[in-house]
Amino acid sequence: MKPDYLYMKASALGTAILILSSGVAPAAAPPEVSSCAACHGASGLGNVAAGFPALAGLPSDYIQQQLFSFKHGARQNAIMTGIATPLTADQRKAIGDYYAAQPVPAKPEPSPFPTGPGATLATNGDWDHSLSGVPSCDSCHGPAGIGVGTAFPRLAGLPKAYIAAQLAAWQKGTRENDPQHLMQTIARKLSTAQIDAVATYYASLPANPTQLPGETEPEGAK
Amino acid sequence: MRAVHGAVLAAGVMLSISSSFAASQTPGTMRTATEPQAQAFTPPPRDAMPAGKLGAEIKLGEQIFRHTTIYAHGTIGNAQNCSNCHLDAGRLAGSSPMWAAYGAYPAYRSKNGKVNNFGMRLQGCFRYSENGKVPALDSKLIVALEAYSYWLSTGAPTGVPLIGRGYPKLPPPSKPPSYTAGEAIYKANCSLCHGADGNGQYVRGQTVFPPLWGPNSFNWGAGMASVKNAAEFIHANMPLGNPSVLSVQHAWDVATYIDSQERPQDPRFAGSVAQTRKQFHDNEFSFYGKIVNGHLLGSPP
Secondary structure, three states, X not given: OXXXXXXXXXXXXXXXXXXXXXXXXXXXXXXXXXXXXXXXXXXXXXXXXXXXXXXXXXXXXXXXXXXXXXXXXXXXXXXXXXXHOOOOHHHHHHHHHHHHOOOOOOEOOOOOOOOOHHHHHHHHOEOOOOOOOEOOOHHHHOHHHOOXXXXXXXOOOOOHHHXXXXXXXXXXXXXXXXXXXXXXXXXXXXXXXXXXXXXHHHHOOOOOEOOOOOOXXXXXXX | OHHHHHHHHHHHHHHHHXXXXXXXXXXXXXXXXXXXXXEOOOOOOHHHOOOHHHHHXXXXXXXXXXXXXXXXXXXXXXXXXXXXXXXXXXXXXXXXXXXXXHOOOOEEEOOOOEEEOHHHHHHHHHHHHOOOOOOXXXXXXXXXXXXXXXXXXXXXXXXXXXXXXXXXXOOOOOOOOOHHHHHHHHHHHOHHHHOOOOOOEEEOOEEEEOOXXXXXXXXXXXXXXXXXXXXXXXXXXXXXXXXXXXXXHHHXXXXXXXXXXXXXXXXXXXXXXXXXXXXXXXXXXXXXXXXEOOEEXXXXX
C-alpha cells in the first residue's frame, strides 16, 4: 500500500505545483506529468537540494526506459516504483516526450574549471596502466558530461547525492538497467572516495554549458 | 539473397586467412637470441609536465592528441581523434602507447619502403588513419605531437622493445572468421556506441564514439583497415570499460564485419581497385578489392 500512498501524495502535490507554475511551462503538460512535477518540477529542472534529478532535455527514450525499469524492477526505488507501476507505455511516452522538449537554460562553465580527483576520473579515467581499468566518464557521457545519444545520459548538473546514489545502486545491483551492463562493470571498480569525487565534479557543471572546455582552437595550433 | 551470397564470399576469403595465418604471424614478432629483452615502462604522471616553452608544446601535443578534430581541423579529413585508437591519450599499455612507439624510430617500414623517423611515422597517421593532408615535419602539429610523445617516454630506453607496444598479439581464430557472426556480435556489443551504420556518435560537433566505417572513418590505407590489427585492438580494448566479454573468435568475427564495410579511398590509389589491391592490399587481412554483399570494396558505392 505504501507505493500507492506515495503515488497519490506525489500526484496531488504535483498538480498543485503544476497549477502554480503553469505560466512558466512552455507547453501544456499532459496529465501524467503531474505525478512527476511534484519532485522534478513542471519544467523538469529537478531539485538539487533534495537530490531529485533534472529531466528537462533528456532523451524521451531514456526517460521511458527508466520508467519501464522502475515498474519492472531493473531499477529499484520505493518512490519511483510506486509512481511508475501504474503507467502504461503510452503514458511513459507522453512523459518522456514532454520532458525531452523542456528547455535547459544555458550557463557558462564554472571559472576556474574544477580540477582534482573527480575531474581527473571524469576526463581521464583510472586506467592504472591496465586494459581492464576504468575509462573516463566523458568518453561515453560526452565532453563535460553533457550526454550522448539516447543511451548515455547527461551527468552535468545532476545533484551530487543522486549521482553517488546511482553509482552505489549499480555496485549493489539495485540498478541493473544499463545496456550491456557497462555501468555496473565500471561502478564496481570505483572506490567510495572516487564516487564522492566524481559526483561532486559533475554536480558542479552546468547541464547546458554555453561553451565546452577545449571547444575553441587556440591560436597557432597548426 | 544478396546478403547471403556476400557472406559466403566473405567466408571464402577468410578461409584463406585462417590457413595461412601461421606463416603470416612470424615476421616481426619472432625474436632472435641477440635481440634485447622487452622491458616494462610506465610513463610520467600527467601532472608532471615541465614548465616553460617545451612544457607548453607538450601540453599542446596532448590537446591535439585528445581533440584532433578541433586542433587539426582543416588538416584531417575525418572525425577521428588520435585518442580513439590510442586509449588514455596514448598512455595505455596494450593500446599502442606513444611512449612505446617514440623510441622505436627511426625504423624501416615496408609500408613506404624507407627508413622513417618518428615524425614521418606521425605523418602516416595523418595520411591514413586521419584520412587527411600530410603536415610538414616542422609543422606545429607534428612537432607538438612529437614533444608530447617524447615527454611520455621520459626515462624509456631506445632500441629496446617495451612491453605494451602496439596491441597484444591475438591467437588465430579457431574457425574461419565469419562476416555473418561478426554482424550479430556488432549489433549486440558495438552498435550501442558506434551506431548500426558504423558512423559513431557526436555531440556539439565533437566525436564521442568514433566512426568505424563510412565517410568519416579511417581510410583503406590505415592500419585499422587490416582485420588483424582491428581484431587485436578490439579484443584488448573493446567494449570500452568491459573488454573481457569478447572471445578471440568474436574479435576476429567482428573485425571481419567492420573491415568489410566501405570507407574512404586509399590515398595511394593506383588507377584501379584491382591494381591498388595488387600493390598495397595483397594480403589475407585486407578486404580492399574483395566483393562483399555484391559490392566491390574500394569502389564508389
